[in-house]
Amino acid sequence: MKKLTQRIDKERLLLGIAAPLLAVVAALVVTALVILATGKNPGDAFSDMVTYGFASDSQVYILNKATTYYLAGVAVAIGFRMNLFNIGVDGQYRLAAFIAAVLGGALTAPGWIAIPLIILCAMATGALWAAIAGILKVTRGVSEVISTIMLNSIATAIIAYLLQPGKLGQLDQAGTLVSTKPLPASSYFFSFDTGPAGVLWGFVVVAVLVGIAYWFVLGRTRFGFDLRTVGQSESAASASGVSVKKMIATSMIISGAVAGLIGMPTLLNDSHQFSNDFPAGIGFTGIAIALLGRNNPIGIALGALLWGFLERTTNHLEFQGYDKEILGVIQGVIVLCVVIAYEVVRRYGLKRQQQKVGAELAAQAAAATKKQEVA
Helix, strand or coil: CHHHHHHCCHHHHHHHHHHHHHHHHHHHHHHHHHHHHCCCCHHHHHHHHHHHHCCHHHHHHHHHHHHHHHHHHHHHHHHHHCCCCCCCHHHHHHHHHHHHHHHHHHCCCCHHHHHHHHHHHHHHHHHHHHHHHHHHHHHHCCCHHHHHHHHHHHHHHHHHHHCCECCCEEECCCCCCEECCCCCHHHCCCEEECHHHCEEECHHHHHHHHHHHHHHHHHHCHHHHHHHHHHHCHHHHHHCCCCHHHHHHHHHHHHHHHHHHCCHHHHHHHHCCCECCCCCCHHHHHHHHHHHCCCCHHHHHHHHHHHHHHHHHHHHHHHCCCCCCHHHHHHHHHHHHHHHHHHHHHHHHHHHHHHHHHHHHHHHHHHHHHHHHHC
């Protein structure tokens, strides 16, 4: 136990704890000021959020939302670890969900065959769509930010064109909603019935497995080491024999494959079809969650849970007479506070490290001088 304590860098541990604590405190203060500016009592708002957020039905809702948000965060984080900004996650997951929904509606196979095919189809679609940006970057030097933004628009246009009656869409009986053909009941993903609290989506298990795979591949394999090396220094990675272009293309493909999973909880556990009201913007939420979690699988999970908690509780605040825009303000404030707090702590840690190195060098120089004087 003593050896383990000695191995732990206490100062580094304290800095790691200080960053999220500083961010949370700053976010609470700024949010309280915003609520005060609207003429409301922030204490009552926070109390109501905690009470409502920890209700059993709210917990199920938060876990379901967090499942989708977690997959989005991991998809973005894979690009971040390579120093790539995959803004196209939103287009990748929506196109993947649409194609997978079309396939699922056409399948008549048993569920144990249909469900894996739907999931693989979504992952393949997301990977192929992301691969376009990866290929453009390594062959033509096109910024992935620009290419993925344009691909988002193209994906939206493709879905809008194909999701029409007479093409791949159909009108519901009320004539108000256009959707793909519903999935047969055999293609529904399993779920957990929690009684009065609601139904917990079974895809949360897949999200956990994705998180474990992300941790293992990036932290325990040669591929993950090469990926992180390229993200930190392309020149150093190239000098060590790593193919930078291959790693860039591969990481974009993997990011797109994970992005393809984002729409699966909604498709397989909830809506069972792709329609005009299919959730949008989750890819951009994933960017915020990846930033909150610092690209760490556990950090991303906490960020996803926090995002689900805020969405659940602030929507409830609207019914209590608070302004509905508070959710956007709180989310934005939290992201800003986290980014600023981590940067402040990082700079302080770097300064402390430089001071330690300077002190050690000075001590070594003093020892060498004393030794020479004795000699």
